Amino acid sequence: MYKYDTYDQAIVDARVAEFADQVRRRLAGEITEDQFKPLRLMNGLYLQLHAYMLRVAIPYGTLDSRQMRMLAHIARKYDRDYGHFTTRQNIQYNWIKLDDAPAILADLATVEMHAIQTSGNCIRNISSDQYAGAAADEIADPRPWAELLRQWSTFHPEFSYLPRKFKIAVIAADEDRAAMRLHDIGIQLVERDGKLGAAFYVGGGMGRTPMVAPLIKDYVPIEDFLSYSEACLRVYNRHGRRDNIYKARIKILIHELGAQEYARQVEEEFAHVKTLGIDPPAAELERISAFFAPPAFEAGLSDEIDRTDPDFAVWLDQNVKAHKQPGYAIVNISLKKTGEIPGDASSAQIDVMADIAEAYSFDELRVTHAQNIVLPHVAKRDLYTVWQKLVDADLAAPNLDLISDIIACPGLDYCSLANARSIPIAQKIAQRFADLDRQRDLGELKLKISGCINACGHHHAGHIGILGVDRKGTENYQLSLGGSGAEDTSLGKITGPGFDEDGVVDAVERVTDKYLELREGGERFLDTYRRVGFDPFKEAIYG
Amino acid sequence: MKLLTGNDLASGAVTWWTGNGWSIHVEDAIDVDEHGDAVLAVEEAARRVNAPYIIDAVGTAEGPRPAHIKDRIRALGPTVRPDLTLKPADPNAGDWVI
Amino acid sequence: MGELRFRDDEALEQPAVTLDAFLDQSNATAVRLEPDEDARLLIPHLERLALVEVAFPKFRDGRGYSSARILREAGYKGELRAQGDVLVDQLLYMRRCGFDSFAPEKPLDAAVVESTLSRFDNVYQGAADAAVPVWKLRHG
Numbered sequence: 156m157y158k159y160d161t162y163d164q165a166i167v168d169a170r171v172a173e174f175a176d177q178v179r180r181r182l183a184g185e186i187t188e189d190q191f192k193p194l195r196l197m198n199g200l201y202l203q204l205h206a207y208m209l210r211v212a213i214p215y216g217t218l219d220s221r222q223m224r225m226l227a228h229i230a231r232k233y234d235r236d237y238g239h240f241t242t243r244q245n246i247q248y249n250w251i252k253l254d255d256a257p258a259i260l261a262d263l264a265t266v267e268m269h270a271i272q273t274s275g276n277c278i279r280n281i282s283s284d285q286y287a288g289a290a291a292d293e294i295a296d297p298r299p300w301a302e303l304l305r306q307w308s309t310f311h312p313e314f315s316y317l318p319r320k321f322k323i324a325v326i327a328a329d330e331d332r333a334a335m336r337l338h339d340i341g342i343q344l345v346e347r348d349g350k351l352g353a354a355f356y357v358g359g360g361m362g363r364t365p366m367v368a369p370l371i372k373d374y375v376p377i378e379d380f381l382s383y384s385e386a387c388l389r390v391y392n393r394h395g396r397r398d399n400i401y402k403a404r405i406k407i408l409i410h411e412l413g414a415q416e417y418a419r420q421v422e423e424e425f426a427h428v429k430t431l432g433i434d435p436p437a438a439e440l441e442r443i444s445a446f447f448a449p450p451a452f453e454a455g456l457s458d459e460i461d462r463t464d465p466d467f468a469v470w471l472d473q474n475v476k477a478h479k480q481p482g483y484a485i486v487n488i489s490l491k492k493t494g495e496i497p498g499d500a501s502s503a504q505i506d507v508m509a510d511i512a513e514a515y516s517f518d519e520l521r522v523t524h525a526q527n528i529v530l531p532h533v534a535k536r537d538l539y540t541v542w543q544k545l546v547d548a549d550l551a552a553p554n555l556d557l558i559s560d561i562i563a564c565p566g567l568d569y570c571s572l573a574n575a576r577s578i579p580i581a582q583k584i585a586q587r588f589a590d591l592d593r594q595r596d597l598g599e600l601k602l603k604i605s606g607c608i609n610a611c612g613h614h615h616a617g618h619i620g621i622l623g624v625d626r627k628g629t630e631n632y633q634l635s636l637g638g639s640g641a642e643d644t645s646l647g648k649i650t651g652p653g654f655d656e657d658g659v660v661d662a663v664e665r666v667t668d669k670y671l672e673l674r675e676g677g678e679r680f681l682d683t684y685r686r687v688g689f690d691p692f693k694e695a696i697y698g
Numbered sequence: 699m700k701l702l703t704g705n706d707l708a709s710g711a712v713t714w715w716t717g718n719g720w721s722i723h724v725e726d727a728i729d730v731d732e733h734g735d736a737v738l739a740v741e742e743a744a745r746r747v748n749a750p751y752i753i754d755a756v757g758t759a760e761g762p763r764p765a766h767i768k769d770r771i772r773a774l775g776p777t778v779r780p781d782l783t784l785k786p787a788d789p790n791a792g793d794w795v796i
Numbered sequence: 797m798g799e800l801r802f803r804d805d806e807a808l809e810q811p812a813v814t815l816d817a818f819l820d821q822s823n824a825t826a827v828r829l830e831p832d833e834d835a836r837l838l839i840p841h842l843e844r845l846a847l848v849e850v851a852f853p854k855f856r857d858g859r860g861y862s863s864a865r866i867l868r869e870a871g872y873k874g875e876l877r878a879q880g881d882v883l884v885d886q887l888l889y890m891r892r893c894g895f896d897s898f899a900p901e902k903p904l905d906a907a908v909v910e911s912t913l914s915r916f917d918n919v920y921q922g923a924a925d926a927a928v929p930v931w932k933l934r935h936g
Binding site: 162163165166169172173176177180185186190193194276306307309310311312314315316317389392393397427432433435436438439442 | 921
Binding site for chain 1: 705707708709710711712745748749765766767768771772775776777778779782
């Protein structure tokens with residue numbers, strides 16, 4: 156993975172000093188909260204329900220054991236002993252003090268970490284495929300380009316006061332494991348005539364008006380990749396709406412202009428931007444790519460796995476995925492143990508994951524947008540040992556992509572933007588479906604819960620989605636069906652009137668019962684829904 | 699009744715106006731009646747509170763109970779982590795929120 | 797400090813006219829650009845411009861940053877001034893986008909201006925200033 160050189164380190168260190176000074180000036184009253192707010196947001200610091208919340212960046216979800224241990228350290232020293240992994244591959248701490256923030260950022264900088272631009276109306280963390288470098292279906296590891304984008308977007312002087320936040324994802328396979336088309340810019344690395352390039356999808360997003368990003372340009376030569384991105388952003392900065400916070404994302408601009416007109420404006424700007432010489436030379440990409448070279452895999456390792464232990468076999472079948480290198484596997488660590496809080500991990504658990512990664516995964520981990528963790532390169536001969544260590548740390552829930560592998564935002568328990576609590580709903584649903592056999596029978600069922608319209612739980616992309624709303628001062632939950640964040644991207648359809656907390660759990664069960672009744676062959680829930688349509692489910696829910 | 703609430707600037711802790719200062723315990727909050735805006739302005743300008751606002755609450759035997767669940771969660775702590783709330787030893791504390 | 801200026805030449809005494817007025821008049825040398833106005837309309841007239849003042853009615857409205865870069869990219873060498881809700885914490889990005897003078901509504905603290913502008917030795921990306929992006933330093 157990428158390692159800072161002296162330039163990268165100097166930039167982060169300067170940022171630490173800058174924010175320390177901004178905090179000092181805020182505490183001394185030299186700047187107002189209104190003036191300070193964008194500055195602290197651009198350092199990932201929110202004022203939330205209980206305290207400040209700090210969102211630490213995990214660039215394209217990749218980190219090593221040293222960094223993981225620092226995250227555990229931050230949790231212990233400055234927070235309340237746990238962290239929350241997010242739907243943008245970052246980590247959040249909920250109990251932060253403003254006057255500790257400079258020290259936290261200084262600590263993070265010692266291991267090449269930061270909280271730069273994890274909030275604010277700027278370009279956010281670049282996300283990517285959690286199986287990058289390990290999956291057989293990618294045409295290249297997308298992360299060097301994610302790193303190029305990270306550097307280009309960091310402290311970009313023109314794009315730090317955008318109309319609204321800006322989220323970019325980069326993938327390199329046809330299977331979309333990063334919900335690419337639900338980003339402001341989604342990039343898929345593609346090949347044409349043997350040459351690498353990028354397909355740009357622009358204008359996706361969730362929130363109040365979810366949209367799937369249309370294809371704006373099917374092939375940008377890879378050497379023009381940053382110029383084209385710059386052009387996309389400049390058109391947005393100049394013409395994105397600033398009159399209404401709910402209409403300020405780029406998806407609204409593209410919707411209002413039309414994809415074709417937006418593409419035309421970008422093309423015009425791109426022709427101009429290309430003359431500015433902002434694209435780094437091939438040598439820079441080579442330098443970065445070298446950090447993402449495959450680890451020193453052992454050749455000739457066996458693909459045999461002893462499945463005698465039935466619990467191990469269950470976990471193996473559910474959480475472990477094929478690796479492109481013979482003898483190796485991709486391990487998914489679910490942070491969704493039934494009854495626990497989705498995406499949360501204690502500092503002790505974070506340390507365990509660090510240790511396992513260091514010993515068994517070439518010192519690398521990934522954070523997924525489903526709030527889980529990946530060990531990308533585990534030798535099959537080590538899987539049983541890894542599993543045992545995960546069991547000891549309560550990290551072995553064998554439920555990847557099953558109904559209890561719920562994505563849930565922090566919701567009203569933590570978030571000042573929320574209208575309803577989301578975590579208790581997730582817990583109740585997981586409890587209702589606690590029987591693992593029942594879950595495995597239901598199969599792949601991606602359930603996502605958001606506590607408000609901002610959709611941080613990605614509920615629009617849930618096979619089953621739940622949105623918490625405030626109905627006359629009471630929490631109410633809307634159900635939606637048929638969303639997908641994969642390459643078959645679709646937005647969920649609201650079923651009808653909402654439910655209370657217990658009602659929505661019952662409604663979910665009626666939906667799954669209906670699915671079992673109607674499914675054919677090996678259909679997933681999503682496939683059955685798409686085949687039979689909305690009405691049978693609506694009737695099952697409401698009678 | 700009306701309560702004045704906000705967060706402590708340096709620590710971020712949820713605070714409640716007691717009449718002559720700020721407390722993290724909603725039980726100490728007073729009814730600011732019509733004076734809330736004036737107090738808010740003074741306290742915010744002096745940086746003794748950050749992001750203050752006024753809420754409705756109902757007086758009860760246990761003290762003021764904010765009208766909206768969001769402020770009750772702010773007053774106590776997350777419903778899903780009783781151990782992290784202001785009343786970790788009280789098994790019924792969550793009922794007060796919900 | 798009130799006005800802040802990073803140019804060697806004399807400040808222009810002429811008032812900045814609106815964009816519409818400028819495009820109508822043949823003798824104005826200073827123009828004021830509002831956030832929603834198109835900086836490219838000035839490109840045919842750059843040689844007669846000594847001052848472009850870009851309005852920042854609210855610091856969060858970042859359109860002026862693009863306006864500034866567009867003008868510099870088109871070869872504008874005159875004074876490029878940020879006026880309005882201009883705060884010290886945005887100065888560095890404004891300088892990088894090509895602004896060389898500042899007319900903040902509220903005075904800036906000189907010491908904070910100094911530390912702000914000297915804090916970052918390195919930049920990641922090319923912009924309208926002379927700063928050499930790190931990738932160029934890495935590869936020459």
